[in-house]
Amino acid sequence: MKVTMETVEHTAKLARLKFTEEEKTAFLGAMNDVLNYAELLNELDTENIEPTSHPVPLKNALREDKVWDYTLSREDVLKNAPAEESGGFKVPKIIES
Amino acid sequence: MRYETVIGLEVHVELATASKIFCGCSTKFGQEINTQCCPICLGMPGVLPKLNKKVVDYALKAALALNCKINQETKFDRKNYFYPDLPKAYQISQYDKPIGEHGYIDITVDGEVRRIGITRIHMEEDAGKLLHESDPTSSLIDLNRTGVPLIEIVSEPDLRSPEEAREYLMQLRNILKYIDVSDVKMEEGSLRCDANISLRPYGQETFGTKTELKNLNSFKWIAKGIEHEMARQKLLLDSGEKVTQETRRFDVNTQKTVLMRSKEEAHDYRYFPDPDLVTVEISDDWIKEAKASMPELPEKKKIRFMETYQLPEYDAGIITGEKELAQFFEDTAKEFRGEAKVISNWVMGDLMRLLNSENKEISDCAVTAKDMASMLNLIEDGTISGKIAKTVFEEMFLTGKEPKTIIAEKGLVQISDVSELEKIIDEVIGKDIKSVRDFQNGNKKALGFFMGQVMRQSGGKANPKVVNELLAKKLNAFEIKE
Numbered sequence: 032m033k034v035t036m037e038t039v040e041h042t043a044k045l046a047r048l049k050f051t052e053e054e055k056t057a058f059l060g061a062m063n064d065v066l067n068y069a070e071l072l073n074e075l076d077t078e079n080i081e082p083t084s085h086p087v088p089l090k091n092a093l094r095e096d097k098v099w100d101y102t103l104s105r106e107d108v109l110k111n112a113p114a115e116e117s118g119g120f121k122v123p124k125i126i127e128s
Numbered sequence: 129m130r131y132e133t134v135i136g137l138e139v140h141v142e143l144a145t146a147s148k149i150f151c152g153c154s155t156k157f158g159q160e161i162n163t164q165c166c167p168i169c170l171g172m173p174g175v176l177p178k179l180n181k182k183v184v185d186y187a188l189k190a191a192l193a194l195n196c197k198i199n200q201e202t203k204f205d206r207k208n209y210f211y212p213d214l215p216k217a218y219q220i221s222q223y224d225k226p227i228g229e230h231g232y233i234d235i236t237v238d239g240e241v242r243r244i245g246i247t248r249i250h251m252e253e254d255a256g257k258l259l260h261e262s263d264p265t266s267s268l269i270d271l272n273r274t275g276v277p278l279i280e281i282v283s284e285p286d287l288r289s290p291e292e293a294r295e296y297l298m299q300l301r302n303i304l305k306y307i308d309v310s311d312v313k314m315e316e317g318s319l320r321c322d323a324n325i326s327l328r329p330y331g332q333e334t335f336g337t338k339t340e341l342k343n344l345n346s347f348k349w350i351a352k353g354i355e356h357e358m359a360r361q362k363l364l365l366d367s368g369e370k371v372t373q374e375t376r377r378f379d380v381n382t383q384k385t386v387l388m389r390s391k392e393e394a395h396d397y398r399y400f401p402d403p404d405l406v407t408v409e410i411s412d413d414w415i416k417e418a419k420a421s422m423p424e425l426p427e428k429k430k431i432r433f434m435e436t437y438q439l440p441e442y443d444a445g446i447i448t449g450e451k452e453l454a455q456f457f458e459d460t461a462k463e464f465r466g467e468a469k470v471i472s473n474w475v476m477g478d479l480m481r482l483l484n485s486e487n488k489e490i491s492d493c494a495v496t497a498k499d500m501a502s503m504l505n506l507i508e509d510g511t512i513s514g515k516i517a518k519t520v521f522e523e524m525f526l527t528g529k530e531p532k533t534i535i536a537e538k539g540l541v542q543i544s545d546v547s548e549l550e551k552i553i554d555e556v557i558g559k560d561i562k563s564v565r566d567f568q569n570g571n572k573k574a575l576g577f578f579m580g581q582v583m584r585q586s587g588g589k590a591n592p593k594v595v596n597e598l599l600a601k602k603l604n605a606f607e608i609k610e
C-alpha cells in the first residue's frame with residue numbers, strides 16, 4: 032500500500048489541520064514508512080486467526096445501572112469552556128442546523 | 129412518468145435506563161442544562177468508560193423482538209467526526225458487529241401484510257444538544273444528553289409509500305413500548321427518525337439516487353415530509369435533471385425540504401474498535417433470559433384477539449397497539465356477558481375520545497375494567513339504555529365511581545315497566561293526531577318520531593325495545609275521532 036499526496040491532504044482535512052507543502056511532503060514520507068513497517072505483518076499467515084479487536088483477553092466488563100455521585104456541578108462542567116452563556120458552552124454557530 | 133418510491137428508515141431510540149451508557153450520570157429528561165455530566169461523558173482525557181449492563185439487556189430484548197439474529201460476540205467502535213455536541217470528537221457506536229442483524233417486522237397497510245426487513249440494530253451513545261437561542265453567530269451546548277444510551281434501528285429499503293413508513297414507525301414504537309425498553313416519546317426526542325428516499329421508474333430494478341431526510345420527529349410530519357421530498361425528486365426527474373445524493377431536512381414552517389449538506393462534504397468516519405471497551409459476549413443463557421422476559425408482542429396479540437374475541441382486524445389493531453389498552457380489554461371481556469365487539473366499540477369510541485380530550489393514558493384512567501364490564505352488563509340486561517350509558521360512562525371516567533352508584537344517584541335506571549311507559553305513550557300520541565294519521569296511512573317515519581318523543585318525555589330512560597312494541601300496538605289501535 033502506498034500513501035499518495037491526496038491521502039495526506041484528506042487526512043489533514045479530516046483532522047482540521049493545515050500544512051505547508053514541505054510539511055506535507057515530510058508526512059508523505061513518514062506515513063509511507065509507518066505503513067511499510069506494518070507491512071511486515073503480512074509475512075505471517077493469519078488465515079485461521081480471528082481479527083483482534085482488543086489486546087486484553089477480557090470480556091463483559093459491565094456495571095449495574097445505578098446513578099452515581101460523581102456527577103459534577105455545572106460550575107465544574109463549564110470550567111474548560113472556551114466561552115459560556117446561560118449555563119451552556121458557547122460556540123460559533125454551526126451552519127448545518 | 130410514474131415512479132415507485134423506495135424508503136428506508138433509520139430510527140434512534142433512547143433506552144429507558146436510569147444512568148448513562150458508560151458512566152453513572154442520570155439520564156433524566158428536562159433537567160437544568162449541563163448538570164448531568166462527569167469527566168467520562170464530558171470526554172476528559174484519561175477516563176475509562178464502563179458499559180451499563182442494562183443497555184445490553186434492553187438492546188438484546190429489542191433485537192429479539194425485531195426478529196434479529198444476535199451477534200453473540202459484539203463490540204464497540206469509535207465513529208470519528210468533529211461536532212460541538214460531541215466532546216470526545218468521536219461517538220462510541222457499533223460498526224461491523226452490531227448486536228442484531230437480519231430482522232424484520234410485519235406491518236399491515238390497506239389490509240395487506242408486508243414484511244419489512246431490519247438491516248441491523250446497534251448500541252451507541254447519544255450526543256449533546258445544540259440550543260440556538262443565543263445570538264445569531266453562536267450556539268449554546270447542553271451536554272446532559274451526551275452518553276444517554278441509544279439503539280439505532282436501520283430498516284431495509286423495503287418501504288414503498290409514506291403511509292407504509294408511518295405504519296412501520298408506529299409498529300416499531302408499539303413493540304419497543306411493549307417490551308419496556310424506552311418511553312418512545314417523540315416529543316421528548318426519545319424516538320427520532322431519519323428517512324432515505326429515492327424514486328425509480330416502475331419496473332426498474334436498480335435504485336435511484338437517494339437523499340437522506342433528517343429529523344422527521346413527529347408522527348404528524350413523517351408522511352408529509354416524505355411526500356414533499358418525493359414531489360421534489362419527481363419534479364427533478366421529470367424535467368430531465370438528476371437527484372443529487374445529499375442530506376435534507378423537512379421544515380415544518382415552510383412545508384419544504386431544505387438542503388443540509390451534499391455528498392461532497394460527506395463524512396469519513398474512520399471507524400475502529402474502541403480500545404477502552406472490551407468485547408461483549410452474549411451467552412445462550414442471557415438470550416434465554418431475555419426471551420423469557422418478553423411479553424406477547426402486538427402483532428401476535430392482534431391475531432389472537434381476532435381469533436379469540438372475533439374482533440375485526442381494525443379493532444384488534446387499535447386495541448393491541450398499546451399493552452395496557454389490550455390488558456384493559458381482556459380484563460373487561462372476562463367479566464362481560466355479551467359480545468366482545470361491544471367492548472371494542474366502547475373502548476375505541478367513548479373511552480378513547482375521553483382519554484384523548486383529557487390527554488390521558490389508559491394507565492391513569494379512573495375507570496377499571498371491572499366497572500367497565502359491569503356497566504356493559506347493565507346495558508345488556510336492560511337496566512340502562514345505551515344512550516344513558518354514555519352519561520354514566522362519562523361520570524365514571526370523571527369520578528371513578530361504580531356505574532351502579534351513579535345510576536342510583538342520578539336516577540338513571542331504565543323504565544321497562546309497561547304501565548308506566550303506556551302512560552307516557554298515551555300522552556305523546558294524544559298530542560299529535562296528525563302524525564298518528566300519517567302512521568296509519570303507512571308512513572313508517574311517524575313511528576320514529578313518536579319514539580323520539582317518548583324518549584324525550586322520559587328523559588332518555590324509556591326502554592327502547594319495550595317502547596317500540598307498545599308504540600306500534602297503540603298506534604295501530606288508536607281510533608281517531610273526527
Ligand SMILES: [Zn+2]
Pocket residue numbers: 148151152153164165166167168169170275
Ligand atoms: Zn457522566
